[in-house]
Amino acid sequence: MSTHRKPYSLERDALGCLVFIDDAGNHHEGVYPVRAYPITAPSAGISLMDTAGKELCWFDRLEDIPVLEMELIEQDLAAREFMPVIERITKVSTFATPSIWDIETDRGPTRIRLKAEEDIRRVAGNTLLVADANGLQFLIKDSTQLDKLSKKFLDRFR
Template identity: 75%
Template sequence: MTQATHQLMRDALGRLVFVDAKGASHIGVHPVRAFPITSPSAGIGIMDQSGKEVFWYPDVAVIPNNELQLIEEELAAREFMPVIERITKVSTFATPSIWDIETDRGPTRIRLRGEEDIRRISGNTLLIADSNGLQFLIKDSTALDKVSKKLLDRFR
């Protein structure tokens, strides 16, 4: 009979608690993806409040369901990265400019300070930072519609 070497749970205040193999409790831990954009299931670290890793899951597939549910709840609260599906309008082709976009979370308007706020992550994946510091993702710039591609190409 195998015994669990660790345990992940919530305390009465709703904080995540990680109990390690030695029985030490780490209160207020949070999960962090190793590669949140390019490979979100590749690995998740459990970090304590000072940023020190207390446990490493090499693959999401090996995480027990009850722990995975807690991790996903916590990540959903921490990770906010809307995916841009369409660029409908830009105010000007010079920066700064205002962009009207449609995301997986609905339509919105962002302000692009400069062309350097559009970063290629890998392949055709782009990360766009608006003037408020929010990050927007374009998973595959080649999959955008014709109008969106034309508008985006003016800034790259």
């Protein structure tokens, strides 16, 4: 595990993939960023990994990353970290699983299918992850902040 130090650089190749150039001048193509704590502390710690999953560079704090390189990292993360936030649960088909849920997310209304009660997982505190039947992950940032109806629906499944 290497700690970040200049000179290094991060750029995109002709195909839009990230390329990390280390302090020895070696080009590592297909690099991807990984957050240490993507849900509980998204701004604390990012690693740049190569295609084999080996860490090339570690940043303790995002503030330590130069602005232009941070923009490249954020673009990559946005494409990979698609996780809509559930803001309301408006309807459930049944209180047994499998069940169809109509929900409102930060990206608009949608319908998901919950296969089993185990598809609702507590991550930390009141933060929950809900996995739909297609493998998409939905986040409930704080279940105590949901409206009364949403809490009622959610309580039936936990």
